[in-house]
Amino acid sequence: MTGVENMVPLSLRGTSAVIADQLRERILDGSFAPGEQISEVQLAARLGMSRGPVREAVQRLAQEGLLASHRNRGVFVVDLDVGDIEDVYRGRRAVEKEAASTVHERGIPAGLAERLEGILRNIELHMNARDWPKLAREDLHFHETMVEAAQSPRLSRMFSTLAAETMLCMSAFDDRYIRPPTAVEEHRRLLDRLLGGDLAEMLAEIDRHMSHSVDSLTRARRERDGDGS
Structure with a gap:
């Protein structure tokens, strides 16, 4: 069809x-x-x-x-190539690090930790069921919730555009990109760093997460295209 x-x-x-x-x-x-x-x-x-x-x-x-x-x-x-993937995550890195800095400055909103814990449970549920589309959506919902915690309409709008392109990448590669159990572990580390209150550690964790995502998507793109380089 x-x-x-x-x-x-x-x-x-x-x-x-x-x-x-x-x-x-x-x-x-x-x-x-x-x-x-x-x-x-x-x-x-x-x-x-x-x-x-x-x-x-x-x-x-x-x-x-x-x-x-x-x-x-x-x-x-659009068919995002490796350069596009890198650029999408470059934008996400900037938006999410700025949002994290704003949350650190203003304080963690009430109920944020509970909302993120609930999303983490959903990520694990979908991962165990190998339901990649739902897992991808919950993955982005986790990041969207963290950005929204900054209470900046402009940061949220920028993330929304980047999220659509991210979903396009993730939906194209399914389990080539999402390799259990990293989906849960990486988001757990992000939540722990946020609650730990150390901004430098949080920003470093965001960098690690984005770099790993770019590496995974780039590898998945090359596997799909039959390019093992």
Whole structure:
């Protein structure tokens, strides 16, 4: 079944945001493959809508980095190469370290530790079930929760964009990237460093986590492409 066929017709007058949400899900679950062309005409016909809202949805996902428009060729699902992976995590490293510094300065919000503990339990649950899509979402939910603890709308917006690109990487590689039990161990260390109150240790742990993620995703990309270098 193709990506277009997995789109669900909208019985009510839809908005570009609703279409964008559905299209994003179909990209992240692999219905639309990396490098696949997106046809606004086909999408509009499948959804039973005019092309206007569809075009707006496509533009929204292009801004998020999930789609790329090529002049005289069309719009395609991005296929992140090694350089893109490194750049996504460079951005995440900056955002998450700044968020950690802000939380350290202002104090840990009430209930944050409990929320992160709950996410850790979900990560372990999905890891044991080998449910990679759900594990990937909980992984990002953990980091999103830490960033939101800084109570900075701009940091949260920047993370949201980077999270979409991160999900694209993780969903493309599944268990090539997520190697148990590191998913639990690494996030446990992040939580411990946060609660320990040593900012330098926390920032160093974020660096280690991001570097390990880049290494794992780069290796997974090369395994997928048959490049053992």
